[in-house]
Amino acid sequence: MRGKDRVTQGVNAGSMADIAFLLLIFFLVTTQIATDKGILIQLPPKPDPNEPPPDIKFNQRNVFKILINSNDDLLVEDERLRDVNSLKDMVKEFVLNYGRNPDLSDSPKDAIVSIKADRGTSYETFITVYDQVEWAYMEMYGERVGMSADDFRKLDLSDPEQKKIYNQARDLGPDGKPNFPKAISIAQPSKSGGS
Structure with missing residues (x-):
C-alpha cells in the first residue's frame, strides 16, 4: 500500500526553457x-540616351586581352596560358612597359586590361583571373609608395594622410584624374559554349 501513496518527482521544465x-x-x-x-566594382554612370556614344580612340597595342572559354581555358594575348598564377606578372609587365617594347602598352595611363569570359565559364575561374589582375595593380601601386600590395589595399581613404598616399600611388593630376588608372575592362560574355 505504501507504493500507491508515493508521488513521482517530475523534472522542472520551466528552468530548462x-x-x-x-x-x-x-x-x-x-x-x-x-x-x-x-x-x-565601380560602374560608369548610365549614358544619356539623348547623346551619341563618345568616340573612343585607342591604340590596339594598349589592350591586354584575356579570354576565358567555357572549359575555363585561358587565352592571353592569343596564346594559351596554363598557369593562371603567372597572369599577375604578365599584367605588370604590360602596364609598366612605358613604350620600351613595341608589343606592349605605351604607358600605364593608356594600358587597358580586357577580360572576356564565355557564358559557360565558371565563377571560380573568372574570380581567380580577376583577382590576379586586381592584385597586379595593388602591387604596382604599393611599389610606387614603398608599401606591400596588402598594406596598400588596406589604406583607409577616410584618413587624409592615407588618402594622400593612395592618390600619390595613382598619380592624380591637377584635373583629379589618375595618370596611373586601374583600367580593367570586363567585356560582355559571348554566348558560345554555355547556356
Missing part, C-alpha cells in the same frame, strides 16, 4: 554572420 532561451540569445549576440559583398 529559460536556459535554452539564454543560450539562444548568447549565440545570436556572439555569432558573426558572414556577408558576401560580391565584387566591388
Whole structure:
C-alpha cells in the first residue's frame, strides 16, 4: 500500500526553457554572420540616351586581352596560358612597359586590361583571373609608395594622410584624374559554349 501513496518527482521544465532561451540569445549576440559583398566594382554612370556614344580612340597595342572559354581555358594575348598564377606578372609587365617594347602598352595611363569570359565559364575561374589582375595593380601601386600590395589595399581613404598616399600611388593630376588608372575592362560574355 505504501507504493500507491508515493508521488513521482517530475523534472522542472520551466528552468530548462529559460536556459535554452539564454543560450539562444548568447549565440545570436556572439555569432558573426558572414556577408558576401560580391565584387566591388565601380560602374560608369548610365549614358544619356539623348547623346551619341563618345568616340573612343585607342591604340590596339594598349589592350591586354584575356579570354576565358567555357572549359575555363585561358587565352592571353592569343596564346594559351596554363598557369593562371603567372597572369599577375604578365599584367605588370604590360602596364609598366612605358613604350620600351613595341608589343606592349605605351604607358600605364593608356594600358587597358580586357577580360572576356564565355557564358559557360565558371565563377571560380573568372574570380581567380580577376583577382590576379586586381592584385597586379595593388602591387604596382604599393611599389610606387614603398608599401606591400596588402598594406596598400588596406589604406583607409577616410584618413587624409592615407588618402594622400593612395592618390600619390595613382598619380592624380591637377584635373583629379589618375595618370596611373586601374583600367580593367570586363567585356560582355559571348554566348558560345554555355547556356
